Each structure stands twice: as C-alpha cells, then as structure tokens.
Amino acid sequence: xxxxxxxxxxxxxxLISRLDPTLIHRVLLTDPADxxxxxxxGKPVDRTRVTFSSFCKNDYNFNGNVSVNSDTEKDQCxxxxxxxxCVLIKNAAxxxxxxxISKTMKRAFFKNIEDLMSNNEYEPYIKLLxxxxxxxxLLVPRRTDLxxxxxxxxxxxEKVKNDLIIPLIKAGEALSxxxxxxxxxxxTDWLRLIGPASSSTGGSSPPWEQFGLNRISFVVASVAFLxxxxxxxxxxxxxxxxxxxxxxxxxxxxxxxxxxxxxxHGNFEKVDVPATKEWVQRMITKHQENVYSLSSSKEExxxxxxxxxxxxxxxxxxxxxxxxxxxxxxxxKIMELREIVRMSVIGSSLALHACNAAGVGDGxxxxxxxxxxxxxxxxxxxxxxxxxxxxxxxxxxxxxESVLELARAIKGEPLSTNDEASLRRLSSAVLRGxxxxxxxxxxRVKKFFxxxxxxxxxxxxxxxxTEMATGRVPAGRISGNTTLRQKSGEFLKAAQGxxxxxxxxLFASDLAIAGDMSRRITDLACAVYGDVLLDxxxxxAFGNEEISR
Numbered sequence: 001x002x003x004x005x006x007x008x009x010x011x012x013x014x015l016i017s018r019l020d021p022t023l024i025h026r027v028l029l030t031d032p033a034d035x036x037x038x039x040x041x042g043k044p045v046d047r048t049r050v051t052f053s054s055f056c057k058n059d060y061n062f063n064g065n066v067s068v069n070s071d072t073e074k075d076q077c078x079x080x081x082x083x084x085x086c087v088l089i090k091n092a093a094x095x096x097x098x099x100x101i102s103k104t105m106k107r108a109f110f111k112n113i114e115d116l117m118s119n120n121e122y123e124p125y126i127k128l129l130x131x132x133x134x135x136x137x138l139l140v141p142r143r144t145d146l147x148x149x150x151x152x153x154x155x156x157x158e159k160v161k162n163d164l165i166i167p168l169i170k171a172g173e174a175l176s177x178x179x180x181x182x183x184x185x186x187x188t189d190w191l192r193l194i195g196p197a198s199s200s201t202g203g204s205s206p207p208w209e210q211f212g213l214n215r216i217s218f219v220v221a222s223v224a225f226l227x228x229x230x231x232x233x234x235x236x237x238x239x240x241x242x243x244x245x246x247x248x249x250x251x252x253x254x255x256x257x258x259x260x261x262x263x264x265h266g267n268f269e270k271v272d273v274p275a276t277k278e279w280v281q282r283m284i285t286k287h288q289e290n291v292y293s294l295s296s297s298k299e300e301x302x303x304x305x306x307x308x309x310x311x312x313x314x315x316x317x318x319x320x321x322x323x324x325x326x327x328x329x330x331x332x333k334i335m336e337l338r339e340i341v342r343m344s345v346i347g348s349s350l351a352l353h354a355c356n357a358a359g360v361g362d363g364x365x366x367x368x369x370x371x372x373x374x375x376x377x378x379x380x381x382x383x384x385x386x387x388x389x390x391x392x393x394x395x396x397x398x399x400x401e402s403v404l405e406l407a408r409a410i411k412g413e414p415l416s417t418n419d420e421a422s423l424r425r426l427s428s429a430v431l432r433g434x435x436x437x438x439x440x441x442x443x444r445v446k447k448f449f450x451x452x453x454x455x456x457x458x459x460x461x462x463x464x465x466t467e468m469a470t471g472r473v474p475a476g477r478i479s480g481n482t483t484l485r486q487k488s489g490e491f492l493k494a495a496q497g498x499x500x501x502x503x504x505x506l507f508a509s510d511l512a513i514a515g516d517m518s519r520r521i522t523d524l525a526c527a528v529y530g531d532v533l534l535d536x537x538x539x540x541a542f543g544n545e546e547i548s549r
Contacts, residue, residue, distance in 0.1 A: 016249055016256050023242070024256060025329045027249040028528075033488045039239045043156040050232065051186045052193065052225050056211045059103055059228070060110065060221045088343045088382055088510040089336075090137060097192050112221050125164075128223050132171050135230045137176045139237065146463045149174050164219045165194060171226055178513045179233050187229055194222060256527045257329075261529070265325060268532045276324040277537060283309045284541040301538045306453040306522040315341055315518070316446050325531045330521050340514045341445055344507045347381055348441045350403045351506050357423040358411035365503040368496060377406035378506045392431075401428045419457045445511075452496050452515030453522050457490055491516060 016024060026042055027035075037045045113124045130498075133150040140146055150171060167192065176187040193207050208218030258268075266272050287308045314327070315337055323331055348365070355362050370378065384402040387395065400423075407415055407423060415423065429435035495512035504511060526534065 012248060013252050013256060015245070016252055019245075019249070021260060024249055024253050027242075027246050028136070028253045028257070028524055029330075029496060029517075029522070030072045030246070030250075031488050032099050033403035035250075036243055038242050038246055040242055041233070045239070046232070046235070050181065050188060050225075050228060052190045052222070053211070055148055055225045055228065056213070056221055060224060083458075086510045086513060088340050088347075088386070088507060088524040088549070089513055106224075106330055110224050116218050117220070125220070125223070126221075129167050132223060132227055133228065135227065135234070136174050136178070139230070139233055146174070146177075164215070165222075167412060168219065168222050168226065169194060175226060175230060175233070179229070180236060183229065183232060187226075187337065190222070190225065190384060207400070213514055229275055240395070254524075257528050258532060261325075271533065273325040273533070276326050276533070279309065279313060279321070279324040280534070280537045281541050283313050284538065287312070298535060301535055302526050303454055304538065305526055305530070305534055307450045310518070310522050310525075311446060311449045311453060314338075315449060316442070325535065327521070330525075333517055333521060337514055337518055338511055340507075341449075342447050343382070343385055344504065344511060345438060345441045346430060347378075347385060348445070348504050349437045349507060350381065350399070350427055351378075351406060352428070352441065353423055353426045354403050354407035354504070355410060357407045357419045359419075360410060364410055366500045366503045368500045368508055370505060371409075373412075374406065374506075375541065377402070377409040381506075396428055396431050399431060401423055403427050419450050441504075444504060448498055448502055448504065448511060449515060449518055452491075452495055454521050455491060455494060491519070 019294045023040065025128070027038065030038060039045055043519060113128065116122075116124055130152055133152055136150060137147050170189055172191050172194070176184045176191065179187060206215065206218075208215060211218065213221060262271070283304065287304070312322075312336060313321075323334070327334060351365055352362055355364060364374065369375070381399070381402040384398040386445060387398060394432060404415070404420065404423060407419075426437075485539060492512050496508045498515075499508040499511045
C-alpha cells in the first residue's frame, strides 16, 4: 500500500494496511458477536479434537469416505444452529471434494514413504522428522532455549532404521508442552500409547496391531499425526491473532477500504468507476416511479441502494452486466446469493405444486419447524436440484421423484394417477422456466430480501459494539456480549419468520443465512462508499445529469 493509505491514524492504520485486503473485508462483514469465531482461512472454526485413532480412521487410512468424528464439538451459537438446518448452503461439517482429494494425495504421499522404508530407504522419513522439528520450533520462534529439546543433528547421527520411535517421542513431548490443554490431551494420549512400542522388552501386543498397521506404517502414521497436530496449533495461534486485531479492523477498516479504492480508481471527486455509474443510472431509470423522494432524502437514497440497486439489479437481474466496482470484493458472495435465490424460487415453486397435488393449501409451507416427513422431503428435493446431471431429462427425472416424494409426505398417502401425471407436467414446466408460478415465487423471494436489507432491530435492542480504546479486546470480551448476540439472534429469528410468512419455510434456514449476508454486504457498502460516492452519484443521476464521465 502507498503512504496515503496509512495516513490519518498512524500506527493503527499502518498495521491494518499490512494485512490481506481480503481478510480485512471479511472482518468488516463479520457481526461483532461472531468475532471470536473468525479464522484466517474464512472456514468455520475447527473444533475437532483429533485423536490418533480418529486420524488413522478418517485421514491416514482415508478411502474416499469421511465418517463423522465423535470428537467434534458442535458450536451452539444461533447462526450455527440455523446453518445446521440449511439444505442449499453447503454445511461446513460436510467434506468437500477438495478435502477428499487432499486427503487422498496425502495418503499416497505417506504410503510412498512406507514403501521406501520397507526397502531400507530412510531419507524421506528423516526429512519428515526434520520438518516436524522446524514446525514445532516455529510455534515459539523466540524461545531458542526450548529449541534444543529437538536436536536435528541427533536425528541425523542416529541410525534411524534401528530407532524409528524415540525421535517421535521427543517431538511429541515438546508439542504437548506448547499446545492448548484441550488439544494437548490427544498428544499425551498418543505418548502413552507409543510408550510400549519404544521398549525393547516383551509384554503386551505392539500398539500398531489395534489399528491394523505394521511397525513402519505405525511410525509414518505417527509422524503424520504430529505434523497435523502442529499445523492445528499454528492455525490456533494465527486465528487468535486475527481475533485480537479484528476490533481494530472494524474500527478503521472502512477508512482503509476507501483509501485503497481511491488508489485503484482515483480520487472520489474524479473517480473512474464506469460499472458503478451504469448500475446507479439503471437503478434510477428502471424505478423512476418509486424514487421521487431521492432528491431530498438521504435515507431514501440508502434504501434505494439496498433494495432497487442490490436486490433488483444484482441479485434478481436476468441481464448480463459488469459488477459495480464497489461490490468487487463481494463478487463470490453475490454469486452464492444469486444461486440461493434461483434454487429457492425453483424449489418453492415445485413445493407449491406438490401441495396442490396433495390437495392442501400452501399453509403447510408457512410452518416452522416442518413435520419430520416434509423435512426429509425438502432435503431430497434440495439434493436432487443441486446434482450435476449430464442431460436435462436425467435431471428432471431425479427432481420429479423428489417432488413426488414431498407430495406424498404432505398428503400422507400416494397420489392418484391423474394427480401424479399433473404434478409431473407442472414440475417439468417449472424446470424449463415456463410455469407462471415462477413469477409468483420470484416476487416472494425478492420481497424477502428487500425486507431483510431494510430490517432494523427493535428499539430495546440497542446494539453498539464493545468500545475499544486500543483495539485490543480481552479474551472472551466480545463472546460474552449478550446484547450483540441478541441482535444477531433477533435478525435470524425475524428472517425465518418472514420467509415462513411468505410461504418459503422449505428453505427458511438457507434464506435466513443468505438474508443476513445480503444485509451485511449492503450495510458495509453504504458505510464505506455512501457519503463519498454512491450518494453523489444518485443525486446527479436523479437530476438527469450525465454521470458516465
């Protein structure tokens, strides 16, 4: 970043300017109540307590199938509880294809080391041990007095093939001293497990037999386990630092983003943002009958950006357009929101036809929670809609079977032949975009996002972030702020209630999470660019002035 970015607040803004802009933007989008759950990667906090047994089962002997780890703690905050009910948004607890590929490649890597050691080639194993030493030392880079506990020269001098386990024990002992107590438990459990294996005396069966491993594979699995534990420890430290600096980012991040934006697009007085100008002009032109008050009311202009601009012209538009420069950092999230919109409209249209085929009104689509049978039906429907099939016919067949199952669940018995044929015809029309009910559900989903983007908490819930004089927050300070938690919970509850009122309860959880993200994106955009860019552009556009230049 150039010097003008770091002027104004001295060391604070200078510190922020050295961070990844993507991380800064993500922190700005984060609800203050959720700061304790921030991670550098952007993925949910990993609360998995990896044991050697679960590692061997789910990682080291990975065969493409991921089982649920019984050592995983579930986050019980409101946001995560609702996320568990999502069927369109991928649940963080599920294993992605990328995760499976990564595990498969790592298993192949370690299997190759096993094969080399079986042929008395120990150099790759020695390199792994040295890599483990380096990684553990980096946990405490300034504690050179502790670095000596791990002696690289000793590893190189020893005949490793005759002493495969002793170096691992020393590394495990060092790691257990540096880990958080809850993570260290599985390391000390492993140390107790591996103790008999290092003994030259006879006695009980070797520990590797209980895992279906031989001595060499047990040793390689152990070093892989310790490498993973060390990686988790590094992640914990890095995430802790992010949580500590997050309040500072939320305090000065908007100013940082404005400065960075001007570096890219020029000073706001002569800013070069053609896509944003076109977006504003289109918003004004298409909604002239609804924006008569924009010339005199700043609040109305802000609402217009959040509704006509963002909801109508970005989330629901069918036109091909270039993303406004003010939303470039949100490109991925906007694409996700558009996909949730599409799936919600299609799925809710199919569900409405299922209700009619079952001979009931749409009242069942306004109930939360759904009956168990309907809940299973919506999961099947969502899975079938998200499958990537080779042909349209194959896709339609899978979706129709799910819609038919949903109709049966609603009715409580099989449909008649005529009702089933009618449902098949209507479902096909929905999937091919030819059913008038799509317009009805599109309007309902749009109404939902408009309501969420203009939502305000009740007056009793005056939610002001914890004041920070230095930007540092004592551990647990924000997580203990019940007012912030109440605001987050109030919004999610309101979002689910709104979706049910509109007959969208099949995807109420997905829409609540999506509505929350939509609101955060538009709130941030207005906070960062409202006064300096968007408000002046709207004023000029409303005055029929040329804004393309």
